[in-house]
Amino acid sequence: MGIGWVVIATILAAAGGVFGALAVRSDQPGRAAFFWMVLAFGAQLMALGWRGEIRGRCPLGDVGEVCLFLAWSLTLFYLVTGTTYRLSLLGVFTAPLVMILQLVALVPGAFEVGVERAKSVDPWWEAHAALSVLSYGALALAAVAGVMFFILNYRLKSKKLGGGMMHGMPSISRLVEAMARIALVGWVVLTIGIVAGLLIEGGSFGIHLMVATITWVLYAVLLGIYFVRGMPGRQLAIGLTSLFVLSLLVFAKL
Amino acid sequence: MKLVCLGLNHETAPVEVRERFALTETALERETEMLLAAQDVEEGVVLSTCNRTEYYAVVNGGSGVAELENWICEQRDFGGARDGVFYHHVARGAAEHLCRVASGMNSMVLGETEIFGQVKKAYKRSLESGATKGVLNKLFQRAFGVGKKVRTHTAIQEGATSVAGASVELAEKVFGKLKGSSVMVIGAGEMSRKTARALQSRGASSVMVTNRSFDKAVDLAEEIGGRAVPFQGWEEELAHLDVVIAATGAPHFVVKPAHIEAVRRKRKYRPLIMVDIAVPRDIDPAVGEIEEVYLYDIDTLQEMADQARKRREQQLLLCEEIIREEIDKVKLPAVND
Numbered sequence: 001m002g003i004g005w006v007v008i009a010t011i012l013a014a015a016g017g018v019f020g021a022l023a024v025r026s027d028q029p030g031r032a033a034f035f036w037m038v039l040a041f042g043a044q045l046m047a048l049g050w051r052g053e054i055r056g057r058c059p060l061g062d063v064g065e066v067c068l069f070l071a072w073s074l075t076l077f078y079l080v081t082g083t084t085y086r087l088s089l090l091g092v093f094t095a096p097l098v099m100i101l102q103l104v105a106l107v108p109g110a111f112e113v114g115v116e117r118a119k120s121v122d123p124w125w126e127a128h129a130a131l132s133v134l135s136y137g138a139l140a141l142a143a144v145a146g147v148m149f150f151i152l153n154y155r156l157k158s159k160k161l162g163g164g165m166m167h168g169m170p171s172i173s174r175l176v177e178a179m180a181r182i183a184l185v186g187w188v189v190l191t192i193g194i195v196a197g198l199l200i201e202g203g204s205f206g207i208h209l210m211v212a213t214i215t216w217v218l219y220a221v222l223l224g225i226y227f228v229r230g231m232p233g234r235q236l237a238i239g240l241t242s243l244f245v246l247s248l249l250v251f252a253k254l
Numbered sequence: 255m256k257l258v259c260l261g262l263n264h265e266t267a268p269v270e271v272r273e274r275f276a277l278t279e280t281a282l283e284r285e286t287e288m289l290l291a292a293q294d295v296e297e298g299v300v301l302s303t304c305n306r307t308e309y310y311a312v313v314n315g316g317s318g319v320a321e322l323e324n325w326i327c328e329q330r331d332f333g334g335a336r337d338g339v340f341y342h343h344v345a346r347g348a349a350e351h352l353c354r355v356a357s358g359m360n361s362m363v364l365g366e367t368e369i370f371g372q373v374k375k376a377y378k379r380s381l382e383s384g385a386t387k388g389v390l391n392k393l394f395q396r397a398f399g400v401g402k403k404v405r406t407h408t409a410i411q412e413g414a415t416s417v418a419g420a421s422v423e424l425a426e427k428v429f430g431k432l433k434g435s436s437v438m439v440i441g442a443g444e445m446s447r448k449t450a451r452a453l454q455s456r457g458a459s460s461v462m463v464t465n466r467s468f469d470k471a472v473d474l475a476e477e478i479g480g481r482a483v484p485f486q487g488w489e490e491e492l493a494h495l496d497v498v499i500a501a502t503g504a505p506h507f508v509v510k511p512a513h514i515e516a517v518r519r520k521r522k523y524r525p526l527i528m529v530d531i532a533v534p535r536d537i538d539p540a541v542g543e544i545e546e547v548y549l550y551d552i553d554t555l556q557e558m559a560d561q562a563r564k565r566r567e568q569q570l571l572l573c574e575e576i577i578r579e580e581i582d583k584v585k586l587p588a589v590n591d
Contacts, residue, residue, distance in 0.1 A: 156427060157542070159554050162561060171430035172525050172548075230522025232545035 002050050003111065006068060009043035010102040012036050013071075013095045020092035024168050033091025034082055037075055040098065044072040056117040060129040064110030069130075071101040073137020081141060081182055089168040090178075093144045124199040131193030132212060136248070138186030139219070143244035145179045146237035153234055176233040180226055183240055187219045215247040255296060257389060257588045259348035260322045260340060261308030264362050267339045275330055277302040282376070285329070286385045292325050297390045301355075301376040303369065305362050310352065312389045312588055319344065346581060349393055349589045353577045356401035358410065364566045365410040370401050389588045400580045407576060408569045413562025417445065418452040420558040421529045421550075425453065425497050428527045428548050433457035436495045439480075440488065440509070441502035442470040445531050449499045450478050458497065464488040466502070489513050493520040498528045500536035507538040514544050521546075531555065 013036070020033030047068055051059035059065040078094040104110060152169045155161065170178075194216055197209050222239040225231055231239075262275060277285055282300055289298040289311060297312040311322060319342045327336070343351040351360070356373045358365045377394040380386045386394070405411055414420040422432070429435055437458045439446040442465040450461050461480035465471035468484055475482040483491055492498075492513060502508055509528065528549045530537040535551055542549030581589070 152427075156424075156548050159550065161424075161427075161554075161558060166427070169427075171426065172428045174430050176525075230519070230524070232523040233525065234545050235523075 001046070003047075003106070005043050005047035005050060006064075006102055006105055009040045009047055009071070010099055010106065012040035012043055013075075013099040013102060016040060016091055017095035017099060020089075020095060024089065024092060033089075033095055034079075037078060037082075037091050037095060037098075040095075041072070041075045041079060044068065044075060044102075048072060051111070054115050054117070057121050058126045058130045060133060061115065062110065062112045064105040064107075064112075066133060067101045067105040067110065069133045070136055070140070071098045071105070073134045074098055074101070074140045075137075076134075077138045077141045077182065077185075078144075081178060089170070090141075090145065090148065092168075093148055094141065097140065097144060122201055124196050124201065128193050128197035128200060131189050131196060135186045135190035135193055136244075138182055138189060139240075139244050139247075142179050142183035142186060143241045145175055145182060146241040149175045149179060149233055149237040150241075153237075172233060176236060179233075179236055179240055180223065183219065184223055184227075187216070187223060190216055190219070211247070211250050215243070215250075218243055218247075255312055255314055255389070255588045256318070257345050257348045257393070257586075258311050258313050258319055258322060259308060259343040259351050260311075260319060260326065261301075261306055261342075262340050263306035263308075263360070266341055271332075271334065271339055272305070272307070274332055275302075275307040275326070276304070277307065282379060283383060286380050286383060288329065289325075290385055293321070297387050298385050299377055299380040299390055299394065301373060303372050306355075306360075308355070310348065310390060310393075312387075346589055349396075349581050349584060350577055352393065352397045353400040353404075353581065354573075356397045357404040357573060357577070358401075359404070359570060359573055363415055364563060365405075365412075365415075365569075367405070367411060370398075370405075373401075374398065389586055392586060393584065393589065396580060396584055400577055403580070404573045404576050408572045410566055410569045410573055413558075413565055415559050415562045415566065416448075416452075417531060417552065417555045417559060418448040420555040420562075421449050421499065421531070422452045422456050423558065424529070424548070424550055424555075425527050426456065428525050429496060431457060432497075434459050435497060436460040436462070437497040437499065438462045438464065438483070438488065438491055438495050439474070440464050440498065440500040440536060441532065442467070442474040443501055443503075446499060446501045447474055447478065449501070449529065449531065450474075450480065453497060453499075454478065462488075462491055462495075464491075466504075489516070492526075493517040495526065496524075498526065498537075499531065500528070501531045502536050503532070504536060505534055507536065509537040509541060511538060511540045511544065514541055514547060518544070518546075529555070 016033040016036030019036060023032035048059055051065050055061055060069055074094060075098055078090060082090050152172060152175060155166060194212055226236050262272060282302055285300050286298055289295055289300065289309065294314040295311050296314055299310040301308045309322060309326065323340055354360045356370055358367060358369050361369050414423045425432055432453060435458045437450060437453050439450045442463055454461060461478055462483045463471045463475040463480050464483040464485050466485050471482040500509060523546050525546045528537055528541060528547060530551045533552060537549060541547055
C-alpha cells in the first residue's frame with residue numbers, strides 16, 4: 001500500500017476538519033472530528049510503518065517522513081488531550097494542520113526513493129530525532145489551543161456571543177490550562193530529546209542542536225513566567241504560537 | 255364522556271384575578287374532591303401555580319365548559335367580568351394544551367422546567383385521592399412523555415432568558431464549571447440577589463456582598479448564605495474573586511481600572527468576569543480593556559436573553575409537531591370524539 005496510507009490519512013484528516021466544521025455550523029460540535037482523527041491516526045501508523053520498514057530505523061530521514069511523523073505526533077497529542085480536557089473543538093482546528101503536513105509529505109520528492117536500509121542504528125540518535133519531533137507535536141497542539149484562545153477571547157471581549165463556534169468552545173480557563181500543560185509536556189519531551197542528542201556517539205553541538213537548545217530556553221522562560229509569576233492567557237497564547245512558528249521556520253531553513 | 259380543560263393564566267388574567275383563583279396545597283385537595291362531587295364530573299385534576307390555575311375534567315352527558323366555569327366562579331365567589339379571563343379546550347384540544355403546559359410552551363418564561371414538576375405534583379395528588387381514572391391517567395402519563403421528548407428533541411430550554419441567567423452563562427464561558435468560584439456582589443438590591451442566587455445554583459461557593467449601607471449587605475448575605483464585606487474595604491477582596499456583579503444605584507463609576515491594576519499581579523493574571531447590571535453603570539468601561547477582564551453591561555445581557563427567547567420561539571413549530579404526533583397515538587373516546 002505504501003504511500004496510499006499517507007493519502008488515506010490525509011483524506012481522513014480532511015474529513016475530520018470538514019465534518020467537524022459542519023457540526024460546528026449546525027450548532028452541534030460534539031465529537032465529529034475525533035472519530036475521523038482516530039482513523040487518520042491508524043493510517044498514519046501504517047504509513048510510518050511502511051517508511052520505517054524501508055529505512056530499518058526511525059523514519060525521519062527526509063522531509064516527507066518528518067512531516068508525516070509530526071502529523072502523527074500532533075494527532076497523538078490531540079487524541080490524548082481532546083479526551084482529557086474535553087476539547088472536542090480542538091479537533092476542528094488540529095485536522096487542517098495535520099492535513100497540510102501530510103499534503104507537504106505527498107509533494108513529489110518529499111519521500112526519498114531508493115533509500116538504503118540502515119546497517120547499524122545509534123539508539124541516541126534515534127531517541128533524539130523521534131523525541132524532538134514528538135515534542136513538536138505537543139508544542140504544535142499548544143499553539144493550536146492558542147489559536148482557539150485568540151478566537152474565543154476575541155469573541156468574548158467584543159461581545160460576539162452567538163453561533164455554533166461559541167457553543168462548542170471550551171471555557172477560557174480550560175483553554176489556558178490546556179495550553180500551558182500541553183506546552184509543558186512538549187517541553188519535557190524536548191528536554192529528553194536534547195539530552196539524547198548530546199549523547200550521540202561522535203556527535204558535536206552543531207547548529208541544529210543549538211537551535212533546539214535556544215528553542216528549549218525560550219519555552220522554559222515562557223512557561224517559567226506563566227507557572228511562577230502568572231501571565232494573562234492572551235500573552236501565553238501569543239508566546240506559544242509565535243515561538244512554535246518561529247522555531248518551525250528556523251528548522252525548515254536548516 | 256369528554257375531556258375538558260378550563261383555566262386562566264398570566265396571558266388572560268391580571269394578577270388580582272389570578273390570586274383569587276390560586277389554590278394552596280391543602281386547598282387543592284379539597285378543590286379536587288369538590289370538583290368530583292359536582293354534577294357529571296368523572297375525573298379531575300386541578301393545577302395551580304403562580305401563573306395559572308387549570309381544571310382538567312372528564313365530564314359526562316350535558317355538563318361542559320359553561321357549567322364548569324360557573325361552578326369555579328361560585329367556589330371562588332368571583333363576580334367580576336369574565337370576558338377573556340378564562341380559556342377552555344375540549345377533547346383533543348385539551349390534551350394538546352396539557353402537553354404544551356407540561357413542556358413549558360405555555361409558560362411566562364418559554365421553555366422553563368419548573369412547570370413540569372408542578373404538573374406532575376398536581377397529577378400525583380389527584381391520583382392518590384382517587385380523582386383520576388382511565389382517561390386522565392393515560393393522558394397525563396402521555397403528557398409527561400411528551401414534555402420529556404420536547405425538551406430532549408428541541409432547543410426549547412436552551413440559553414438563558416433572564417439577565418441573571420445570562421450572567422451565569424457568560425461566567426461559565428470564561429470559567430467552565432463555577433464550582434468553587436468566588437463571587438462578589440456590589441449592591442444589595444433585587445438584581446444582586448437574583449444574580450447571586452443564579453451563580454450559587456451553578457456551584458459558586460463563596461459569595462460576598464458589599465453595599466454602602468452595611469445593614470443591607472448583611473441582610474442579603476444572610477439570606478443567600480454569603481458574607482457581608484464593608485464597602486470601604488471591598489477592593490481588598492478583588493485578589494481572590496472570579497466574578498464581580500455590580501448593581502448599585504451610584505451615579506458614578508464604583509469600579510475603576512486602578513482597582514484591578516492594583517491586584518493583577520496578586521491574582522496571577524487569572525481571568526475575572528465583571529457583570530455590570532446597574533444603570534447608570536457601576537464599572538468604568540476602561541476596565542474591560544484589561545487583558546484578563548471580561549466586562550459585560552446590562553445591554554449585552556439583555557440582548558443575550560432576547561436572543562435566547564427568540565431561539566426558543568423558533569422551536570415552537572417543532573414542539574407542536576411532536577405534540578400532534580404523540581396525541582395521534584392516544585386512543586381515547588374522550589380525547590378523540
